[in-house]
Amino acid sequence: MNQPLPHPQLLLFLDALRDRALAADSLNALAFSMANDSHSLLNFRQALVFADHGKRFELLCISGLAKPTEDSPYLVWLQRASRWVASQLTGNEPQWIARSEVEPPPDIADGWAEWWPAGVWCVPMHDAGGRRLGLLLVLLDERPAETLPPMMQGVIKTWAYCWDALQRRRRRLVWRPTRRQTIGALALVAMLLFVPVRQTVLAPAEIVSRDARIVSSPIDGVIERMAVRPNQAVSVGTLLFTLDETSLKSRVEVLSKQVAVADAELMAASQRAFDNPQSKNELTVLGSVAEQRRAELAAVRAQLGRTQVYSPEAGVAVFSDPNDWIGKPVVTGERILQLADPAKPAMLIQLAVADAIALEPGADVTLYLTAYPLAPLHGKIIETSYQAKASEDGIVAYRLLASVDGERTQARLGLHGTAKLYGKEVSLAYYLLRRPLATVRAWTGL
Template sequence: MSDLQPNPRLLLSLANLRDRALAADSLNALAFSMANDLYPLLRYHQALVLAQQGEGFQLLCISGLAKPTEDSPYLIWLQRAARWIGQHVTTPQPCWLAREALEPPEEIAEGWQEWWPNGLWCVPLHDREGQRLGLLLFLLDAEPAAPLPELLGGLWQTWAYCWAALTRQHRLLRWRPSRRQVLLGLGLAALLLLVPVRQSVLAPAEVVSLQAQNISSPIDGVIASIEVRPNQEVQAGTLLLTLDETTLRNRAEVLSKEVAVADAELLSASQGAFDNPQSKSELTLLNGRAKQRRAELAAVQAQLKRTQVVAPRAGVAVFSDPNDWLGKPVATGERIMQLADPAVPAMRIQLPVADAIALEPGAQVTLFLTAYPLTPLQGEVLETSYQAKPGDDAVVSYRLLASIEGQPAHARLGLHGTAKLYGERVLLGYYLLRRPLASLRAWSGW
């Protein structure tokens, strides 16, 4: 019975080999241990650790060598031999391959005779799912005697477990698609580029009135007061603003006195014309001067009446802070505010030239208001500007006016948001590459 008991030193050596495998921090360190640590027990000519890669194998380690030369004739032949051996090892159990019992191809047989001994002990390593991880080849003159193969079974399992644990994370992080997968992915991408999609673009927008009238300065002057507040509803005839009358009133007083002087001179000349021929000749000149002074006075009085600007119709006064206008000089025709009808809201869109797409009247528009992002407004393009002009943000843009469907309560004048404009249907490839192609053409001139 004692002859069948394994040597305690052998068991201790196997336990040390398992501990080294569990302590390995990389697959290369594990492969080095697998290729060199069993030499005291097997006395092999050479040990090879091969990792499975598809139908072929990758050499991880050769016993006695730190880093083999990849372009050596032996390693070139070894790649073909490993592929052939992998096809003949179909069981998960270690097997002995003798040169005399096999019929390898001529190129494999020549290399075997030159570099390898007569026998080869092949140990396949598998993970828990039964997938082969690699092969461990021991070049021996004779098959290992019992009970060594049975005692080494636990070591094979430990190496396979450590191998799978060390490569599982690398397989997830370093997944490399095969050539077939790459071609299939490129084909699917090409098909996706041919899918028709709706062309669209985003642009800043504001809610305005479709029926808005500009309130401008009727004369040159200085704004004395603003009589309404921003966004205040007014009725027809409501006083909106007043221009400073000081200069015009002073001018009117001066002209009134000039008219009185002209009338007195005309009366004096008329009385002296009976006996003074010179005064008679001055009547025509003095009469024209008097009429000129009256005309100037009438013009100034008319301007005085226009210093008070009233609302021509009902609406909402749309303008900025009144303090920005008080005391500001304005010219005739300069816009001060707008009188908008809130019952007819619309969208005013500033479409940058860089983002412009082909849009026709009637194109669909969706406005996402900043204040109400979950209740967008729908509408259609009514008109587009022919020329692009710089806006308040110095961005050259096209001005578009779009309607708002229905009468939503949250479509208040002055609200801002982002409008999405929909154009014609185009291919997905054109949709994605339109901007890069335009930039490339502008940069290269092609």
């Protein structure tokens, strides 16, 4: 007896499914079409598309939802359920698996009772050689009609063909070398590891004066006024700063009166010495006291004359904000500022201990200033410290001083940048593995 022909609308719908599969430009797009576009025909609760990777099944798409990225309990259970369902398939044809007809493991049975309906229609996808590419699991409340699988054969074959073609194209895009190419590449890498390269390291640097003179406080006191501004050019004899004179002037006034009293007592003793011989003995003591008072007064007046500090030579005054110094107590010899010669610039480099390499005086240095990144400065190391000290940033570093050779137009005092220091030649393997090996030795002690 002849079977009735499918409705024309159904044929058009199946043809549209094939067209959408052929139009997919990636495996994820094909999986999305398989899981969502067939809902009008199958009326399922949910459709799941898995890629078969042998012992593992990768979830590509869930109908009606974007693929979750978190490991929810349902997704974790789906990994086990997909493997079990795949083990129940006995051929290349679609197969209906009803819950009432199988005895899944307890963990699969519990999840099925919670998340899945009465049955699963399993549609395997195979390539031309019979290798399974993936699975389409359609969750239904009842078995699909007997006429549905034959009508879907063309669509299923189109899905499998497109799946295989998209996988082949992806494999072509991902180049995989042959064994000979791999061995050749490894040999080339091994040879490159012995290529000599010059060891380099980067470190922060600053332009300073190679010939700088420290100006310190001549006496104990309090800074009253800074007469110059930071980075101001000064000449010989320029007033730099003054100390407060209030206490010194008071001591001068007190000592002046003490000198007058001592002189008066000495004069009175001298007059009494004419009539009283015993007063002659007092003259020596009172004379010494008067000389002591005069010496103290002269010392305080000398200190009073040193409250104004003048520049001993020409240069640029280098110090911090003047407001940080005004009213600050200082002691004798405390550094207040520097007089730097801008005509003798140098590079002050802080090389962190973790980045230290073997450097000797005369090693090349290239400084890339932040203000002039396209005009690097070149020089050579002239001083190195053998003891690392903590910098203002709290980083233990070595202090290096390098000259500035050639053009010095951009070498202005105070500019910062990054210095590249050049050491001796080493193999490329040592250059690349020096830091990792040092870290491993620090952790393991080997």
